[in-house]
Every structure is written in C-alpha cells, then in structure tokens.
Amino acid sequence: MTKTAFPPSIKSRPVYADLVARPGTYHLVIADGEGAGAVVDLLAGAAEPAVMLAVMHVVYAPGPNGTDEAAVLQALGAAQFYRAPTIAAMLPRIARVLLDAHMGTQFYLAGTEGLIGQAEREIMATGFPHTAIQKEHRGSTVRRVQCVHCKGITESVRTDPFACSHCGLNLFVRDHYSRRIAAFQGVNIDAEDPGLVPAAVERFK
Numbered sequence: 001m002t003k004t005a006f007p008p009s010i011k012s013r014p015v016y017a018d019l020v021a022r023p024g025t026y027h028l029v030i031a032d033g034e035g036a037g038a039v040v041d042l043l044a045g046a047a048e049p050a051v052m053l054a055v056m057h058v059v060y061a062p063g064p065n066g067t068d069e070a071a072v073l074q075a076l077g078a079a080q081f082y083r084a085p086t087i088a089a090m091l092p093r094i095a096r097v098l099l100d101a102h103m104g105t106q107f108y109l110a111g112t113e114g115l116i117g118q119a120e121r122e123i124m125a126t127g128f129p130h131t132a133i134q135k136e137h138r139g140s141t142v143r144r145v146q147c148v149h150c151k152g153i154t155e156s157v158r159t160d161p162f163a164c165s166h167c168g169l170n171l172f173v174r175d176h177y178s179r180r181i182a183a184f185q186g187v188n189i190d191a192e193d194p195g196l197v198p199a200a201v202e203r204f205k
Helices: 037-042 050-056 069-072 089-098 112-126
Strands: 026-032 058-059 080-083 105-111 132-137 143-147 153-157 169-180 183-188
Touching: 026 037, 026 112, 037 050, 037 058, 037 069, 037 105, 050 058, 058 069, 058 089, 069 080, 089 105, 089 112, 105 112, 112 132, 112 143, 143 169, 153 183
Parallel strands: 026 058, 026 105, 058 080, 105 132, 143 183
Antiparallel strands: 143 153, 169 183
16 A cells, blocks of 8 residues: 555654665564555665665564555565564564664564554663654554543544443544554543534544
C-alpha cells in the first residue's frame, strides 16, 4: 500500500517520514501489515544492503486488515526474522531483543500507528534516544484509543464515535496522542446530553 498522508493536526499528533538507512552496529526492524513495503524500500535505498542485512533483526506481525507479507520480509535474508501472530504477541519478543541492544543500534518502525506507538514505547523505556527511532506509516489507519474516563484501551477503532469496549461510554476520538500509553484519547461525546449521539462514521480503515 502507498504511504499514508495525514492532514495537519495538533502538536501531539504523531508525524511520520520515509525510513532511511543509517550507519549502525545493529538494525532492529519492527513492522506490521503493509509496513513490509517500507522495509523493502528501506533496503532498496541502502548503499550496502548486504552489510545492513547481516546485522538486522526483523520482527513482523500481520496487519489489522489481514495483510500478511511475512514471506516477503523473510526472503530479504536478514540475520534474524520473527513472525508474530499479533502485535500483543510481538511485544515480549521486542522486550527480549532490547535487553541485548546496545549503543549504535538503529530502530526502524513501519506499519500501523498501533504497532509504531507500542514499539516506540518499548524502545524509549530502555533509554535509547528518540533520534535513533525512525517511523513510517503504511496501511491501515485504525486507531488504538484510550477512554479518558475508565482508562481502558480499545484496539483497532474504525468509527467515530464508538462505544468504549470497557465501560460502554460513547466516545469521540481525538487527535491528541499519548506516547506514554501509545494511544489516542477518546472522550464521552454525550456527557451533557445522554443519548444524543451522532451516527458513527468510518473514519479509520
């Protein structure tokens, strides 16, 4: 899938750019769904792709819309490749890999915002600088949303408004994003007029 162009928004809304090969002693690539295309493009633009692949670890999961390009990434020939069934199943693997990561490691995140946000949170929790992390959005725009009222998180939100999967409140999906929890915020849309809820519109696909 082609790169996603997001309209201008508030400052806390994440922004993305193309992945670019950087010098590094180790390259950790984390992707899901159509993010595989960004990884292919990354290596196509590298001056010495073979050198990069020799010290590359790729961790991948299918996207929320079912896109599974694991075979494409595995065929690239990275030193290590791991396919997880879901992002949730991927996170323990990332945490384990980060235990052995060292200065000079470059991080490349590609795919959905849910994947990018959660992977970035894991990396930054280890103390690696934000400048070592590159992020490129590809594929589905479904959102990971936290209800500001019950603090529950709903994955793969497609409509706005939507019903919180934890407390059931009708939530308006804001563009405000928290890196700490890797989620957008959802606010009760009918707090002042209970039951007055506009029809849900599919904003995220």
